[in-house]
Amino acid sequence: MERVFVTRNLPGPALGELRRAGYQVDVWPEFTAPPREALLERVRGAAGLITMLEDRADAELMDAAGPQLKVIAQYSVGLDNVDLEAARKRGIVVTHTPGVLTDATADLAFALLAAAARRVVEGHDYVRRGEWKTWHPELLLGPELHCATVGVVGFGRIGQAFARRARGFEMKVLYASRHPKPEAEAALDAERVELDELLARADFVSLHTPLTPETHRLMNAERLARMKEGAVLVNTARGKVVDTGALLDALEHGPLFAAGLDVTDPEPLPADHPLLRHPRVVVTPHIGSAGMRTRRRMAEMVTHDLRAVLEGRAPKHAAVLP
Numbered sequence: 133m134e135r136v137f138v139t140r141n142l143p144g145p146a147l148g149e150l151r152r153a154g155y156q157v158d159v160w161p162e163f164t165a166p167p168r169e170a171l172l173e174r175v176r177g178a179a180g181l182i183t184m185l186e187d188r189a190d191a192e193l194m195d196a197a198g199p200q201l202k203v204i205a206q207y208s209v210g211l212d213n214v215d216l217e218a219a220r221k222r223g224i225v226v227t228h229t230p231g232v233l234t235d236a237t238a239d240l241a242f243a244l245l246a247a248a249a250r251r252v253v254e255g256h257d258y259v260r261r262g263e264w265k266t267w268h269p270e271l272l273l274g275p276e277l278h279c280a281t282v283g284v285v286g287f288g289r290i291g292q293a294f295a296r297r298a299r300g301f302e303m304k305v306l307y308a309s310r311h312p313k314p315e316a317e318a319a320l321d322a323e324r325v326e327l328d329e330l331l332a333r334a335d336f337v338s339l340h341t342p343l344t345p346e347t348h349r350l351m352n353a354e355r356l357a358r359m360k361e362g363a364v365l366v367n368t369a370r371g372k373v374v375d376t377g378a379l380l381d382a383l384e385h386g387p388l389f390a391a392g393l394d395v396t397d398p399e400p401l402p403a404d405h406p407l408l409r410h411p412r413v414v415v416t417p418h419i420g421s422a423g424m425r426t427r428r429r430m431a432e433m434v435t436h437d438l439r440a441v442l443e444g445r446a447p448k449h450a451a452v453l454p
């Protein structure tokens with residue numbers, strides 16, 4: 133019976149189905165991530181791993197598992213925690229979950245934009261503190277979403293889904309991407325521009341790139357300073373795509389009006405972090421893909437691909453197929 137180690141329990145019936153298929157499924161029992169030493173111990177002898185974005189799936193982990201490790205099925209679309217080259221060299225297949233989570237994540241990104249721009253959380257806290265005494269023409273004003281200009285950085289699955297939502301609010305869509313996307317441009321009336329132009333023209337900027345050496349701190353002090361006065365930044369990509377210190381400075385001293393963040397650097401964000409003291413920063417704990425159906429379908433996807441590899445079939449969502 134081949135052993136599969138899973139670094140967190142998964143929603144839905146997928147792991148039960150894996151057991152019924154004859155696999156020894158060992159699941160880390162805690163809600164929090166396994167500490168590194170425990171992880172290196174628990175992967176030993178596994179033919180397959182189901183990993184999460186917090187698990188550093190590097191050469192050390194792969195070697196700790198042993199030469200029988202055939203597949204790492206990552207429970208996310210982002211793969212910046214997986215050393216793909218190390219997997220390739222060891223003949224280990226790496227799969228992930230593209231597409232299934234696109235709409236859930238785009239929904240949350242747009243929710244963060246609306247909440248940050250129109251000060252929803254700030255208003256809620258104002259009411260809960262008992263400060264709501266009267267209606268006033270200038271209470272909690274914020275930039276309108278409809279007919280505004282939104283810049284999408286990274287125009288792939290989620291970036292385009294976000295743009296579709298923006299079109300529903302009659303927004304003008306600008307996008308910065310390494311390659312032109314003519315079909316999406318036509319469908320969304322989107323305009324491809326250089327990043328600097330996007331930052332100068334957009335009322336709102338939403339980040340949807342993977343974390344790569346090129347996108348690491350892509351939004352640095354210089355680029356944040358190029359944004360329009362009163363702009364709003366939304367990040368559901370990866371926390372490290374933004375320089376956190378520079379973000380805080382842009383919020384405190386301009387040009388940023390507000391920020392909506394589902395990912396941060398560091399992550400998790402400590403409760404005493406200065407970002408959380410800013411009244412117009414809305415932070416959610418990396419829940420972009422946390423749709424009820426989405427997370428169950430992600431579990432089905434990772435277990436189906438893991439079984440495919442272990443049973444000698446081609447997986448549907450391989451990022452590395454040695």
Ligand SMILES: NC(=O)c1ccc[n+]([C@@H]2O[C@H](COP(=O)([O-])OP(=O)(O)OC[C@H]3O[C@@H](n4cnc5c(N)ncnc54)[C@H](O)[C@@H]3O)[C@@H](O)[C@H]2O)c1
Nearest residue numbers: 210237286287288289290309310340341342368369420421
């Ligand atoms: N917050 C969440 O819970 C959550 C959920 C899903 C995905 N994500 C993040 O979103 C990312 C995107 O997911 P996706 O499915 O849309 O991926 P995707 O591959 O479909 O799209 C990414 C796009 O970014 C572009 N890109 C890469 N480097 C770039 C650069 N330097 N400048 C401009 N564009 C660049 C790519 O060309 C591609 O079009 C994931 O890698 C992950 O990090 C976060």
Ligand SMILES: O=C(O)[C@H](O)CO
Nearest residue numbers: 185207208209210421
């Ligand atoms: O990369 C991803 O898929 C998210 O960050 C987690 O769902």
